[in-house]
Amino acid sequence: MSFFGKVRDTINLLKSVDLDQLAKVNEQIDLSEAMKTLGTLDERQLQGLMKMLKTKRTKKQHELPPVNGDFYNLDERLSPEQKKLQLKVREFMEKEVRPLANDYWNRAKFPMEIIEKFKELNITGVPYEGYGCPNLPFLMEGIIAQEIARVDVSISTFFGVHSGLAMGSIYLCGSEAQKQEWLPKMQKLEKIGAFGLTEPNVGSGVAGGLETTCRFDGENWILNGQKKWIGNATFADVIIIWARDVESNQVKGFLVKKENPGFKAEKMEDKMALRIVQNALITLNDCKIPESDRLQNANSFKDTANVLRMTRAGVAWQAVGCARGAYESALKYTKEREQFGRPIASYQLVQNHLVEMLSNLTAMQTLVFRLSEMQDQDMLTDEHASLAKVYCSMRTRDVVSRAREVMGGNGILLEYDVARFVADAEAIYSYEGTKEINSLIVGRAITGFSAFVS
Template identity: 80%
Template sequence: MTFFQKIKQTINLLKEVDLDQLTQINEKIDLKQTLATLEKLDDRQIKNMLKLLHHQGKRGQHQLPPIDGDFYNLDLKLTDTQRNLQLRVRQFMEKEVRPIANDYWNKAKFPFGIIPKLGELNIAGIAYEGYGCAAMPFLMEGIIAQEIARVDVSISTFFGVHSGLAMGSIYLCGSEAQKQEWLPKMQKLKTIGAFGLTEPNVGSAVSQGMETTCRFDGEHWILNGQKKWIGNATFADVIVIWAKDIDSKQVKGFLVRKENPGFKAEKMEDKMALRIVQNALITLTDCKIPETDRLQKANSFADTAKVLKMTRAGVAWQAVGCARGAYESALKYTKKREQFSKPIASFQLVQNHLVEMLSNLTAMQTMVFRLSELQDEGILTDEHASLAKVFCSLRTRDVVSRAREVLGGNGILLEHDVARFVADAEAIYSYEGTKEINTLIVGRAITGYSAFV
């Protein structure tokens, strides 16, 4: 890695260094010799040097540290390629999404214009092998979920449903022909996917109480029932639908195309969270699906559970991103907001809130980092993923609450972003398994007793 690549990685920190200070330094040193010396430094040494420069500042002027939610420098554990991708995603979110997020959230509409640009990042299905996917570690799937949620949880949810649940279902449960048909197009986001499991009358107990049915009439599979809370379903090209076979009583998966007769998706209105996400109530009325669109390797709910286990880690990372976005927004606000002729960041009680937020955030970050390592090592269990989902969604609630606290009355205004994070944290707390269900999964693992009804 060249020196110039290292400098590119730290460009965001350089932006906060005073230009007059850099000019003065340039007048006092041999630039050629300095560059030769700097080229020998590793990433950690360069980052520490920049922090030192940042703290020096002009004489008599108080220079503030940069706003960075990665307090333990976990980014230094990434490879150069991984770090560059992380920064590319961050730049995309800052440039393309942050300026429009509050407006679209307020209007409960989706910014379809970002989809082609998001596709150009080449990050969909990033941990899968083949079909145009990058075959990177699952760790990067988590890093990307965090980076997207750090700016907007709705866009992170859209992407997680498409890349994780929909693509993941096809990747794990589809035939080779189905993978070839769908995954390359979905990887480029030229075809959008959705995932239909939850129903109006059953959520946590869907494994046993699924009401959507399927039956084979000799030529087609006939699906009947409803699915609720299905993200992306109002505009998705393909929706993975899970239904119980009337004859075998086993759960099967189907690739339902939006043009299939008997398929109807109605947008759900009046949500208080994830308002950009286009959730739908799906109604299937004698919906005919050919055998070629049945997921060939999905023959029981155990196969469905494989998809959920694979993606639950991503939801924990999403919670971290939400918390980080709230923390960094709150920290930025406290440095600018003045009361009693001082920035409120200088007050003890405000600093207490900020440190509590950072403590929670750092604990969450280190937990999910290890969680993804377990996934990449092939030893991730349901209870590993469930513990992270429980802890991170709980702690995120606390972080966003404190962020709203330090903003005072302004905490309920969208213009400061925190209000959006507060609302969206409530959705993270419930989906991909409630706190109670995930708690019982972990409880069963550590005690040997199942407390499920």
């Protein structure tokens, strides 16, 4: 094509730009002068101009794929009813929680107003049978945990502590009378629960080293000691307290009410993660508990471990939700953020980060789906739950780190959400068993040798 032919084609391209765009251009430059200048361009410059105009012209026609962290379409394995519930929870989190999450996280306050709204979802005590509970598969408990954590991990932790650890302790270890007294009210969120196991000096070593003690004086149980990191404890109506019987040296569980004499809960301050969760330091000073409030079927740490096994799968799902929220936030951002005249999602290095994030997320999702299937088939063991907790919490760390990476400086601002996911991933990494402790549980299962310090 001749030089003048290319000029003609370039002019035709300019004519194809819509009138509104031309009007805006004419406000800033003299188009007649611009056309004269066009005639002075060499062939290389004209080719560059034509390429730029074609790109601008076709930009609106390029439809981008939706932001979706379920790359393998695992949600399609849900029944229509299950899918409907999943979307109902997602809509609730997007509408009711996302707008306020950063503000409450920044102020380290809990949005008490959402408890009333949570009641309408009817998702508390999902896998339990009776007592007003939905009695759905454990898979749905995981899906719900993921959907809540996808928007905010703190709210997911509040929910997991209440519905999983507290209600689960009563469901597995309580007498029928205790279940009838507490579970229907807790299912309706009329009463809020907490779970007190970890202590100031005892975290990973709770199986044999609880410092909180209990003794029976003939009428009441007397509890003494402290518990630390107890989520929901500043406003919970009932706290499950685990203590070592000084006579038998066995672990027992108790239903401790906030009004019990000798019970004190102090809010923990200055956390860098899960700031919405109201963690407390609990002090028990000759706290009197009647025999009727001792969990009747909790007689050793094995009973405590049964509760932890059931809920540890939920923590793995929380990690997946955290990773998904960070990935989807980062993907959306990279499609909208432009540098050097193009969305940063169009650059190779950014796409590499996104694919690494999606790879980790997809592997985690397939793992927890299978984990919950095994739980529903009554095949779940300690090592199965521990492997999921180890892997998902590690990979979540990597996902949130890359999400923060592709967002540059904006990645540390709360308004883009990823900063909150980065911080909260650190808490997931540690609670419900550290990476090291869960690794030893899996290691013992696959080698036949226990590497725990005796």
